[in-house]
Amino acid sequence: FADITLQDEPLAPHTWLKVGGPAQFFVEPREVDELQQIVRACHKQSIPVRLLGGGSNLLISDDGVSGAVIRLPRDNFGSFETEGGRVRCSAAMPLSHLVSRTVKQGLVGLEALTGIPGTVGGALHGNVGGRQGDIGRFIRRATVMTIAGEIFTRTADELQFGYRESSLDELVILDAELELGTGDPDEIAKRMRKIWIAKKTSQPFAFQSAGCIFKNPRGKSAGELIDRAGLKGTRIGGATISDRHANFIITDDGATADDVSRLIDLARSKVADQLGVELEVEVNR
Ligand code: EPU
The missing domain is CATH 3.30.43.10 (Uridine Diphospho-n-acetylenolpyruvylglucosamine Reductase, domain 2)
Known part of the structure; x- marks a missing residue:
């Protein structure tokens, strides 16, 4: 090759x-x-x-x-078909494209995922979502490829989705079929805009980041805890804890992965020492 x-x-x-x-x-x-x-x-x-x-x-x-x-190149693995509320698409497709295409067709559900970057496959693997719900509950089936190169289909009844985790853990997710509701496109678009504005105002959108660094501990917000520990704006090398949302680390051009890791360790230890809560990293590393 x-x-x-x-x-x-x-x-x-x-x-x-x-x-x-x-x-x-x-x-x-x-x-x-x-x-x-x-x-x-x-x-x-x-x-x-x-x-x-x-x-x-x-x-x-x-x-x-x-x-x-x-x-996986975005285009060559591309397919997007709908039939009623059923959507079949390539897992290499950006999630944002899937969201906007389904919303345009008056399909209900994925508007809750507006503003989340990454591919559909990544979204399913990590069961992405937010306050309005996660992607996993819409899945009907997925085609996957194992580490040995075998391809097979996994159906909803054999899959589990938890908070930022799923049992879709084969090497590659190739495509997915989702079941969405139907509704008024204008209403759905309105809801999407509201979620988008809420995220844009509370999260550091125009910066280099990996989204939320830590999972939220049950019933708590990791961002609020890091904020309460007084860490907003803390900088190590080229990595900084966002002033806007403390669960985001943003990087400058000269940053290293070690800067980010040291900031993660610092936030974890300060929150544990000062507030008695153990934070779990959400970002893949
Ligand atoms: N808060 C602070 N200081 C901060 C950040 C937040 O006090 O620096 C407070 C807020 O004022 C609010 C509460 O904490 O009262 C919750 O904050 P927010 O609404 O921003 O939600 P979150 O729990 O921090 C979760 C998800 C986000 C998702 C948003 C919106 C996790 C770890 N985070 O954030 O997901 O976008 O809800 O739905 O589950 C991600 O997973 O990468 C991610 C960004």
Whole structure:
């Protein structure tokens, strides 16, 4: 696969935090057959494989990633079909496209996910969501590929979705079928705009970040706890705890993954010492 493999490809530009080292091998397969051949070849040679989605909830170490990092091109894996409230789409599609296309068609449910970056596959894998609900409850089935390159379908009755986690943990989610409600497009768009404005005013949108760094402890807000510990604006190297929302770390161009990790450790230990709450990291690393 020499023609589609890059060696020592910097991963920072592929992530929203824009930090971290290179991938030993970086591969962008052009279609599913090619993806399957690559995954099988890596499996045979015991080369570790990681899948890169939108890079929006991801902290890559400064040492980089050994083995192969696979990224699915957005277009070639693309499909989007609807039939009534049923939507079938490629998991490589940006979640924001899925949200806007379903809202435009008067389909109800995904407007709650407005403003969340990343791919549909990443969203399902981490069961993304917010105060208005998570994506997992809409799933009917998903096609997945295992680390050995086998493709099969998983149906809703065999899947579990929890807070920012799911049992969809195969190497690749290829596509998904969701069941949405139907409604008045204007009403849905209005609701979407409201959620969008609320997020835009409470979260640091125009900055490099990985979304919320920590999960909310049951019944509490991690952002509020970090804020109460007095950490807003705290800076280590090129990484800063956002002044707008304390559960976001924002990075400057010169930042390193180590700056971000040290800030994560600092926030965790201060919140534990001062408020007696153990925070759990949400970001993938
Ligand atoms: N708050 C503070 N200081 C802060 C941040 C928040 O006092 O620095 C207070 C707010 O005033 C509010 C409460 O904490 O009273 C909750 O804040 P917010 O409404 O912003 O929600 P959140 O619990 O911090 C969650 C999700 C977000 C999601 C929003 C909106 C988690 C970890 N976070 O945030 O998800 O966008 O609700 O639905 O579940 C993400 O997962 O990456 C993420 C950003």
